[in-house]
Amino acid sequence: MSPVHAPRRSRFAGRELSFGRLALSVAVVVALGLGATAAAVVPTLPPTVTGADAAHRWFAPYYDVTLESGDELSRSTMDAAPGGLVLAFVVAASDDDCTPTWGRTYTLDDAAQRFQLDRRVERMHREGRPLAVSFGGALNTELASACTTVDALATAYGTVLDRYGIDTVDLDIERDALDDAAATTRRAAAIALLQKQRSAEGRALRVWLTLPVAPDGLTPQGSAQVSSMLDGGVEVAGVNAMTMDFNADDRTASTSALAISALNATARQITDLWGAHGRALPPGGAWALLGATPMIGQSDIEREVFTLDDARALAAFASAQGVARMSMWSLNRDRTCGSNYPLVHRVSPLCSGIDQAGVSFAGILADGHTGTPSGEPVTPHDGPVVPDDATTSPFPLWTSQSFYSAGVFVVWRGSVYVSKWWNEDGPQPDDPSLDAAASAWTYVGPVLSSDRPFTLPQLPEGTYPEWSATALYNQGDRVMYDGSGYEARWWSRGQRPDRSVLDHDYSPWKLLDGS
Numbered sequence: 001m002s003p004v005h006a007p008r009r010s011r012f013a014g015r016e017l018s019f020g021r022l023a024l025s026v027a028v029v030v031a032l033g034l035g036a037t038a039a040a041v042v043p044t045l046p047p048t049v050t051g052a053d054a055a056h057r058w059f060a061p062y063y064d065v066t067l068e069s070g071d072e073l074s075r076s077t078m079d080a081a082p083g084g085l086v087l088a089f090v091v092a093a094s095d096d097d098c099t100p101t102w103g104r105t106y107t108l109d110d111a112a113q114r115f116q117l118d119r120r121v122e123r124m125h126r127e128g129r130p131l132a133v134s135f136g137g138a139l140n141t142e143l144a145s146a147c148t149t150v151d152a153l154a155t156a157y158g159t160v161l162d163r164y165g166i167d168t169v170d171l172d173i174e175r176d177a178l179d180d181a182a183a184t185t186r187r188a189a190a191i192a193l194l195q196k197q198r199s200a201e202g203r204a205l206r207v208w209l210t211l212p213v214a215p216d217g218l219t220p221q222g223s224a225q226v227s228s229m230l231d232g233g234v235e236v237a238g239v240n241a242m243t244m245d246f247n248a249d250d251r252t253a254s255t256s257a258l259a260i261s262a263l264n265a266t267a268r269q270i271t272d273l274w275g276a277h278g279r280a281l282p283p284g285g286a287w288a289l290l291g292a293t294p295m296i297g298q299s300d301i302e303r304e305v306f307t308l309d310d311a312r313a314l315a316a317f318a319s320a321q322g323v324a325r326m327s328m329w330s331l332n333r334d335r336t337c338g339s340n341y342p343l344v345h346r347v348s349p350l351c352s353g354i355d356q357a358g359v360s361f362a363g364i365l366a367d368g369h370t371g372t373p374s375g376e377p378v379t380p381h382d383g384p385v386v387p388d389d390a391t392t393s394p395f396p397l398w399t400s401q402s403f404y405s406a407g408v409f410v411v412w413r414g415s416v417y418v419s420k421w422w423n424e425d426g427p428q429p430d431d432p433s434l435d436a437a438a439s440a441w442t443y444v445g446p447v448l449s450s451d452r453p454f455t456l457p458q459l460p461e462g463t464y465p466e467w468s469a470t471a472l473y474n475q476g477d478r479v480m481y482d483g484s485g486y487e488a489r490w491w492s493r494g495q496r497p498d499r500s501v502l503d504h505d506y507s508p509w510k511l512l513d514g515s
Contacts, residue, residue: 051287051322055376058130058324059083059369061331061362062293066103067349068332069114071407074420074442078120081331082366084130086170087121088330089137090160092146100156104140108163116409119416119445121164126446128378133160134210136172144187145180153190154197161194167203168373170240172210178221188232195235206237206373208291208325213241215248215258217265223273230277237373238324240291241266243314245300255294256310260317263292267321284322291325292318296333296361297352302345307354311364319368326369334361385414386447394451396502400425403503409444417441422505456484456501457514469494478512485512 051057063085068076078085093099093107102111111117124131135157136142147153161169169191177183191207198205209229211222218226218239229236243259250258270286282288294306294314318326328334330349337344337351344353352361372378388411390397398410398417403424410417410429417429420440427434429441436442459480467479467486470493477488479497486497492508500507 051284051290052282052324052371053284053288053322053375055371056284056288056324056373057319057322057326057369057371058373059326059362059366060086060130060132061328061334061365062086062088062134063331064088064103064349065111065115065117066106071418071420073116073444074407074418076442077331077334079123079443081334081360081362083362083369084132084372085124085331086132086134086327087117087164088134089140089172090133090135090143091137091140092143092156094146095141096146098143098147098152098156100143100160108160116416116444118163118450119448122383122448123443123445125165126381126383128380130168130372130378131164131166132168132170132208132373133164133166134170134172135160136174136177136210138172138174142173142177142183142187144183144190145177147186147190150186150189150193153186154193157190158194158197161205167198168206168208168237170208170210173222173225174212174242178212178219178225184225184228185232188228188234191229192233204374207234208238208240209236210240210242210291210293212245213243213262213266215246215250215253215261215265217262217269223269226270226273227277230273230279236289238289238291239266239270240293240325240327242329243292244295244304244306244329246304247301251303254310254313255299255304255306256313256317258304259292259294259310259314263290263317263321263323266290284324287322288324290323291327292323293327293329294365295329297354297356298345298347300347305354308356308359308361308364311361315365315367318365325373326365328361328365331362383446384449386449386451388413392451392453394447395454398429400428403499403506404440405502405504408502408504410441411447414447416444416447418444422503456482456498456511458483459485459512459514467497469496473508485514486510487512 060083061081063078065087090100090102091104093101093104101107106114121131143156144153147156195205209225211218211225226239241262243262246258248258267286267290270289271281274281292314296306298305332350333352335351336356337348337353341348341351347353388397393411395409395411395416398412404419404422406419406421408419412429415430420442423440426440431439464478464480464485467481472493473488475488475490479486481497486500486509488508489510490508495508497509500509500511
């Protein structure tokens with residue numbers, strides 16, 4: 001998220017409606033009727049705007065999918081947070097490569113294996129939680145800049161949306177992408193094309209623009225992005241204001257006050273933009289097209305800290321105005337930093353930088369936003385259960401006779417679990433009598449019909465000597481066992497190397513990756 005220098009420029013700053021002045025104005029109108037009838041014309045105040053209705057008010061924090069893998073997944077808050085998720089960020093593989101990736105480093109297939117992303121997304125769908133995918137962000141190259149044609153860009157976007165079954169897209173446009181005119185035009189055309197194609201198939205595509213704001217609203221570049229979408233025929237579901245990193249001249253204002261100022265200004269701009277393009281506002285007015293995303297805790301601007309009290313103030317304002325969407329950057333950061341991280345004023349992707357005292361920002365900001373982007377409830381469903389089969393399972397089947405280290409994945413009754421600590425001969429992973437804290441296992445998601453069978457890396461025959469139960473092995477010795485290579489971690493005799501696949505702690509062997 002990029003810093004934005006934003007001095008207050010509104011010539012109406014600090015002015016409020018005075019009912020005394022209003023009454024005086026009415027009296028003057030009556031007194032100066034200039035022969036009019038006694039029925040004086042009284043000024044009409046603007047109608048009350050209710051904002052989005054309850055069904056369309058939704059909460060979904062951003063979640064950086066590239067930060068959790070292996071045993072980190074056993075401690076992930078992705079599945080426990082309220083509301084839905086905005087999965088971040090899909091970008092181009094390089095400046096001139098139109099391939100969609102997660103954070104430029106991981107292909108979609110990589111993410112399925114390393115982060116179990118496909119499985120976790122399917123779990124959320126089955127649990128009825130709203131999901132969106134965010135394209136862009138502050139770093140790397142947005143697909144609209146790397147893809148040189150509208151068709152290629154639409155295909156890249158569509159590949160991601162189809163893979164994860166997503167019908168809500170978040171276009172996070174920041175920094176250089178704001179000024180890339182060619183990419184801006186291409187993006188609008190590609191999104192309009194996708195909406196047209198999906199509409200013909202009876203599918204919806206809701207499009208949110210996430211843009212930087214100042215205390216006086218959208219920057220000129222941000223307004224231009226909205227105009228480009230409207231000019232291109234895109235049905236824009238809303239504008240999500242990045243209420244963060246203001247770097248404002250007013251250093252006495254709280255971050256929530258700056259955010260509220262930005263939202264008020266952005267609501268006025270949305271009204272003007274929709275009117276200028278001949279678009280009708282929804283019944284709830286501009287607030288039904290508005291979202292807010294604060295950066296929780298320590299922001300990129302050292303003096304700007306979004307506290308729990310700021311979250312409460314912003315949540316109360318959003319509920320009162322009927323703001324359609326609430327998000328935050330990010331779910332990964334929604335925790336107190338550990339004691340080994342002393343530089344809390346330096347932004348961490350894994351903690352907020354403030355003492356949260358066991359309170360979550362997500363819990364506060366989600367208050368009053370329990371709907372969905374479509375306004376329709378999503379019914380949880382079980383989905384198909386893939387039978388356990390050792391020959392097709394994506395991970396070894398769980399058994400009470402094995403030893404498991406932290407971070408080991410297993411399959412049990414059609415579901416995938418990851419171990420939280422070393423364990424053996426314990427309760428089954430799906431034991432309903434144990435709460436989440438007491439179980440040695442964390443549920444990751446269902447086994448998918450598209451899963452590939454679990455295999456170990458293979459080496460050419462004769463690469464190393466075959467393991468022998470009677471031989472003495474010292475640290476560094478290498479052997480072959482069932483076609484896989486292993487290296488001795490310490491002295492051993494008679495201990496099968498393949499135990500190390502599940503038990504990384506006490507096996508004297510480690511599996512070689514095959515390279």
